[in-house]
Amino acid sequence: MTIKISIDCMGGDFGPSVTVAAAVSFANREPDVEFVLVGQEAVLQTELKKLGAQNHPQLSIVHASEMVEMDDPIEIALRRKKDSSMRVALNQVKEGQAQACVSAGNTGALMAVSRYVLKTMPGVDRPAICSILPNQKKLPTYMLDLGANVDCEPLHLHQFAIMGSALVAALESKPRPTVGLLNVGEEDIKGNDVVKRTAQLLRADHERGLLNFYGNVEGNDIFKGTTDIVVCDGFVGNVTLKAVEGLGRFVKTTMTGAFKSNPLNILGALIARGALNHISKTMNPSNYNGGSLLGLRGVVIKSHGSADKYSYEWAIQRAFDAVKNDVLARITTSLAELMPVPAEASTDSSGSTEP
Amino acid sequence: MTIKISIDCMGGDFGPSVTVAAAVSFANREPDVEFVLVGQEAVLQTELKKLGAQNHPQLSIVHASEMVEMDDPIEIALRRKKDSSMRVALNQVKEGQAQACVSAGNTGALMAVSRYVLKTMPGVDRPAICSILPNQKKLPTYMLDLGANVDCEPLHLHQFAIMGSALVAALESKPRPTVGLLNVGEEDIKGNDVVKRTAQLLRADHERGLLNFYGNVEGNDIFKGTTDIVVCDGFVGNVTLKAVEGLGRFVKTTMTGAFKSNPLNILGALIARGALNHISKTMNPSNYNGGSLLGLRGVVIKSHGSADKYSYEWAIQRAFDAVKNDVLARITTSLAELMPVPAEASTDSSGSTEP
Structure with a gap:
């Protein structure tokens, strides 16, 4: 076809x-x-x-x-x-x-x-814009919204959770993917007003068996792969995505600089080029370009x-x-x-x- | 003393x-x-x-x-x-x-x-909580708030900018450090309502010669070192900080795994251990632990x-x-x-x- x-x-x-x-x-x-x-x-x-x-x-x-x-x-x-x-x-x-x-x-x-x-x-x-980021489980973490909606109400974040869940169910053949709500801590008492009210909606859906809501997740959970989907508003999502891309580039620059800094390091890099290629492939933000407008x-x-x-x-x-x-x-x-x-x-x- | x-x-x-x-x-x-x-x-x-x-x-x-x-x-x-x-x-x-x-x-x-x-x-x-992150200019980027205030009004972000500016002036001997406002784009029209109104306050201070306001910055600017100070609310700051720390750990795990994956990579890593130590030192989130309650x-x-x-x-x-x-x-x-x-x-x- x-x-x-x-x-x-x-x-x-x-x-x-x-x-x-x-x-x-x-x-x-x-x-x-x-x-x-x-x-x-x-x-x-x-x-x-x-x-x-x-x-x-x-x-x-x-x-x-x-x-x-x-x-x-x-x-x-x-x-x-x-x-x-x-x-x-x-x-x-x-x-x-x-x-x-x-x-x-x-x-x-x-x-x-x-x-x-x-x-x-x-x-x-x-x-909402949904993209994938790599995680330590060697699986993709789906994250949304990454910048379409900079001011969100709980009902919007709720819909993002449902759309993300539907996307992952379709793309990854996971009938009940887990959904995490991006927050400043795991505990229910944490977060701003919008996030707390969103959590109530997601918990209600979880109790009705509609969504597999894991609960609050923190920034580092994106890369731990704690949940299949991470939901946030477009402001937080966009800033976070660009920050991790920025760090990715910084890591690359630092590595390139270090491995070219003297003949011994150049030799080591040459011998371990398999390892370096693997790291570069896993970490290259270019490989994660392309967000779905869900x-x-x-x-x-x-x-x-x-x-x-x-x-x-x-x-x-x-x-x-x-x-x-x-x-x-x-x-x-x-x-x-x-x-x-x-x-x-x-x-x-x-x-x-x-x- | x-x-x-x-x-x-x-x-x-x-x-x-x-x-x-x-x-x-x-x-x-x-x-x-x-x-x-x-x-x-x-x-x-x-x-x-x-x-x-x-x-x-x-x-x-x-x-x-x-x-x-x-x-x-x-x-x-x-x-x-x-x-x-x-x-x-x-x-x-x-x-x-x-x-x-x-x-x-x-x-x-x-x-x-x-x-x-x-x-x-x-x-x-x-x-507000203020910490440093490393940047490509080999200088620290001071970022605040990193989690003390999850709901902020423009007047709070304005004060964070002033406090951050005072801290950097004191610690780095820079009389007029640059302040960036974390946003989803550089253009004035970008961002949510709170950020847009904050930008107006910061621009007014800049015109009065009180603050050296650079304008909006994006997530990747933290690591580019575009400005000395990056200002955001505590929700965005905390999520971003934890996300980059999470990526930092992911990079470390990926590197360690890759360099131990076969004898050739182990040998290369041994020869280039100077480079690896340098990378590890620059990237280790532990080295940036400790936020000032400003x-x-x-x-x-x-x-x-x-x-x-x-x-x-x-x-x-x-x-x-x-x-x-x-x-x-x-x-x-x-x-x-x-x-x-x-x-x-x-x-x-x-x-x-x-x-």
């Missing part, structure tokens, strides 16, 4: 030089993918020519005259730039021309335009704005795997089981109007 | 087996320190005997019959346990028997009891509850350095310059009443 993915080629800090190059590289090693490259046609043609891929059979171009800038307010992205590469790429999914969309554009804009174009799933108020009626993967080609390919990989594993249908089914919805809630509840 | 430090020996996950051992070890290598060991006398005597330090000239014991448990609510610690090792240790500072206090006890309790016993500095509503009229250092002896010694080191550098007087002076205070604000504004 061929999987079709639309790429918002103009998004991200480096635009087509990264996005087109990553798509070409991915297509060259994966015969079952086709890309719809969305952006300014002339620019994309130039990029393809540079890569010797003008006539690549797995690539097609859809022109979009505008682009969403990294500092564009959401309003501009949503209401003014109707022919942006981001919006046109998402339209490909809506119209069935692609089964997933990848963008490295402005997070707020991507979330707003995705909600407008694709609508949210029944019962979901706000989509709760939308379509597969949308957000890449880091600063992703390089290698890192962007990982975001594409997430999109490919999500479609291949039929994640969207499985989440929809799980959500329907976990979250009973009144009939009228089947339209987007975001309050967006025609931009 | 001899520096006297009181130790809350019963605090922390491991109590005297860590706290007393760390004090003995520190005293053995630092002739200019004296410790007042506070806790159940019999228990402390047993511990000292075990270490062959019953008659150590730099150590004395002050008996305290109670102890604050890790899950004691603040009310219990503050109003019921008037003879806790935590409170008695803090009283040593208040009464001039010690110049600093170190505790690994319950953070909330330590903050509340410290505020009650020592009172806050003029103009400070809420003390804004109190006394030096109080909070150690991690889970600290081992090595790690606890670092917390003692912070207390020692703070007294040696006369940080308290220097912060008080800087605060008075940065934060004009009405006359009646010179008493504790915490609203604590006699417990």
Whole structure:
């Protein structure tokens, strides 16, 4: 089965030089993918020519005259730039021309335009960004929200828990994945007001057998793998994710510096290069690039704005795997089981109007 | 000059087996320190005997019959346990028997009891916990609040910025250290409501020449060393700190595993052990243990509850350095310059009443 993915080629800090190059590289090693490259046609043609891929059979171009800038307010992205590469790429999914969309554009804009174009799933108020981080159990820890919602109420965190649970059930074949609520301590008395009220909702779901709520978890539990899913608001999630990525890069710099500091260390590094490659592979934040925008009626993967080609390919990989594993249908089914919805809630509840 | 430090020996996950051992070890290598060991006398005597330090000239014991448990609510610690090792240790500072206090006890309790016993500095509503993290510039990044205040208003974050600025000015001899506000993006439009309103206060101070406000910073800026100080609320700070510590331990486990995985890697590690030692030293979270409770009229250092002896010694080191550098007087002076205070604000504004 061929999987079709639309790429918002103009998004991200480096635009087509990264996005087109990553798509070409991915297509060259994966015969079952086709890309719809969305952006300014002339620019994309130039990029393809540079890569010797003008006539690549797995690539097609859809022109979009505008682009969403990294500092564009959401309003501009949503209401003014109707022919942006981001919006046109998402339209490909809506119209069935692609089964997933990848963008490295402005997070707020991507979330707003995705909600407008694709609508949210029944019962979901706000989509959330969910990514994986590695843990000591050699399994992924799924964490959400990583930046879509900077001000959250308990009902939103509650929905994130349900969506995360549905995603992990679908992707990892775990029928009852464990959910942890990110907090400053394990005890019930710990935390701010929003987190304490969220815990009450999650405990009630746990008692009804709807969710496998573990309880509060702390920052270090992400890497211990205490729970399959870690739930937090988008402010905390985004700051934490970027901090651990920052530390990851710092570790890499420190290691590289240390192993090059004198001939003995260089020799040791050469002999133990197997070990160093393993460490580098496990720790490289690029390998974890690509967050799912959960709760939308379509597969949308957000890449880091600063992703390089290698890192962007990982975001594409997430999109490919999500479609291949039929994640969207499985989440929809799980959500329907976990979250009973009144009939009228089947339209987007975001309050967006025609931009 | 001899520096006297009181130790809350019963605090922390491991109590005297860590706290007393760390004090003995520190005293053995630092002739200019004296410790007042506070806790159940019999228990402390047993511990000292075990270490062959019953008659150590730099150590004395002050008996305290109670102890604050890790899950004691603040009310219990503050109003019921008037003879806790935590409170008695803090009283040593208040009464001039010690110049600093170190505790690994319950953070909330330590903050509340410290505020009650020592009172806050003029103009400070809420003390904050400030620690250092390493950065790529090979300098410390000072970060606060790391867990004392889980619900913050802009005025609190504003005070944290001023206190952090005063601390760095005093400790690092930097008259105008840079302050960054932790956020989900650099742009002014980013962030939640509290952070946006805090930025307005900090920008106003910057324009008046009071603070050197850099602007918003992201999680990765902590390790880039973009600013000398990173300000956030205690919820975000605590989660972030524990997450990076968790990643630090994960890195260590992964490295140890990789370098022991086969004879070639073991050989390489042996040859490059200088590099590995350097990495381990830079990355070991224990070396950064010990947060200052800023804004109190006394030096109080909070150690991690889970600290081992090595790690606890670092917390003692912070207390020692703070007294040696006369940080308290220097912060008080800087605060008075940065934060004009009405006359009646010179008493504790915490609203604590006699417990």
